[in-house]
Amino acid sequence: MSMQQHKIGSGFGVDSTAEEVLRGLDLSGRLAIVTGGYSGLGLETTRALAGAGARVIVPARRPAAAQEALAGIDGVEVGRLNLADLESVREFSERFLASGRDLHLVINNAGIMASPETRVGPGWEAQFAVNHLGHHALVNRLWPAIERGRARVVAVSSNGHQLSGIRWDDVQFKRGYDKWQAYGQAKTANVLFAVHLDALGAAAGVRAFAVHPGAIADTSLARHMSDEELAALTATIAGWKPVAAGAATQVWAATSPQLAGLGGLYCEDCEVAEPAAAGATLSSGVAAWAVDREEAARLWRLSADLTGLDAFAA
Structure with a gap:
C-alpha cells in the first residue's frame, strides 16, 4: 500500500458539494471528458465543471437522451460511445484525436451495478467489460491527447x-455468476487501473486517482435492483448523500491543487482515504488488494491482452 494513502487535510468532507470544491478555480481553457456525464453523478459533474469554465465532452450510448439532459448547460458537446463495444470506443477516439485537441481532465464515471449475467464482446462479463475494459480502451486510445494535456484521469x-479482489482464476465468471462479486471485482479493477496508469503516466505529468463517491440514492445505477433489494441496501448503508455531494469527490480529484504531485491514490469524501480495516465490507477506506502495485500491473497486462490496447507498449 502506498505510503501516501492517508488523509492530507483537505478541509472538505462528506457534505461538500461539487460546486464548493471548485470555488475559486477557473477552468477556462480546460477540456474534460466525462463518460456517462448526462445522468446522476455524471450530470452533476458535467454541470459543475462547465460552470467553472471547462469545456466538457460527454460520450454517450444514447446521444439524443444526453442532448436532452444537457440542454441549457453551456460549453458541453456530446459524442456517441458505447463502452461495451470496442469498435465504438475506437470510432469515438479517432473522431476526437482528429480534432487535434488536448485533454486536461478525464473522468471515467459511467458504469453499471449488480446487473443480471450479461455477456458482451467476445463473451466478457458485462460489469468488468463496461466499468473497466471499456475505460481501459478509451484512455489508451486517447493517450496522445491525454499526454499532451498532462491530464488528470479519475x-x-x-x-x-x-x-472482491480480482478473481484471477475466473475473471469472466464462467464458473457461476454472482452479481455482487462481479460488481466488487469491477470496482477493484477501477482502483487498480488508476494505480498503474499513474505509475506509467507520472513521468509525462499525467496523474490518476480512483474515487468512492459515496452512497447516492438518486441515480440510475440501481436500475437492476428490485425494490426489495434496494430497500435492504438502503437499510444497510448509513450516510446516503445527495447527488451534489456525491459528485464532489470526483470533481475534487480531477481539479484540486491540493493533489498536485500526488497520484495513484483512492479518495473518498473529498479527501485521500485511509487504508480500510481488515475484513471491511462496504465501509470507509481502501482494501489492500485494490492498491497493490503488483496486482495493478498484472491487471494492466490482462486488460491489454483482452483489448489489444496498451499505449505504453514498447
Missing part, C-alpha cells in the same frame, strides 16, 4: 471494491 470506483 476512475470512479466504489467502496463496493471491498466485496
Whole structure:
C-alpha cells in the first residue's frame, strides 16, 4: 500500500458539494471528458465543471437522451460511445484525436451495478467489460491527447471494491455468476487501473486517482435492483448523500491543487482515504488488494491482452 494513502487535510468532507470544491478555480481553457456525464453523478459533474469554465465532452450510448439532459448547460458537446463495444470506443477516439485537441481532465464515471449475467464482446462479463475494459480502451486510445494535456484521469470506483479482489482464476465468471462479486471485482479493477496508469503516466505529468463517491440514492445505477433489494441496501448503508455531494469527490480529484504531485491514490469524501480495516465490507477506506502495485500491473497486462490496447507498449 502506498505510503501516501492517508488523509492530507483537505478541509472538505462528506457534505461538500461539487460546486464548493471548485470555488475559486477557473477552468477556462480546460477540456474534460466525462463518460456517462448526462445522468446522476455524471450530470452533476458535467454541470459543475462547465460552470467553472471547462469545456466538457460527454460520450454517450444514447446521444439524443444526453442532448436532452444537457440542454441549457453551456460549453458541453456530446459524442456517441458505447463502452461495451470496442469498435465504438475506437470510432469515438479517432473522431476526437482528429480534432487535434488536448485533454486536461478525464473522468471515467459511467458504469453499471449488480446487473443480471450479461455477456458482451467476445463473451466478457458485462460489469468488468463496461466499468473497466471499456475505460481501459478509451484512455489508451486517447493517450496522445491525454499526454499532451498532462491530464488528470479519475476512475470512479466504489467502496463496493471491498466485496472482491480480482478473481484471477475466473475473471469472466464462467464458473457461476454472482452479481455482487462481479460488481466488487469491477470496482477493484477501477482502483487498480488508476494505480498503474499513474505509475506509467507520472513521468509525462499525467496523474490518476480512483474515487468512492459515496452512497447516492438518486441515480440510475440501481436500475437492476428490485425494490426489495434496494430497500435492504438502503437499510444497510448509513450516510446516503445527495447527488451534489456525491459528485464532489470526483470533481475534487480531477481539479484540486491540493493533489498536485500526488497520484495513484483512492479518495473518498473529498479527501485521500485511509487504508480500510481488515475484513471491511462496504465501509470507509481502501482494501489492500485494490492498491497493490503488483496486482495493478498484472491487471494492466490482462486488460491489454483482452483489448489489444496498451499505449505504453514498447
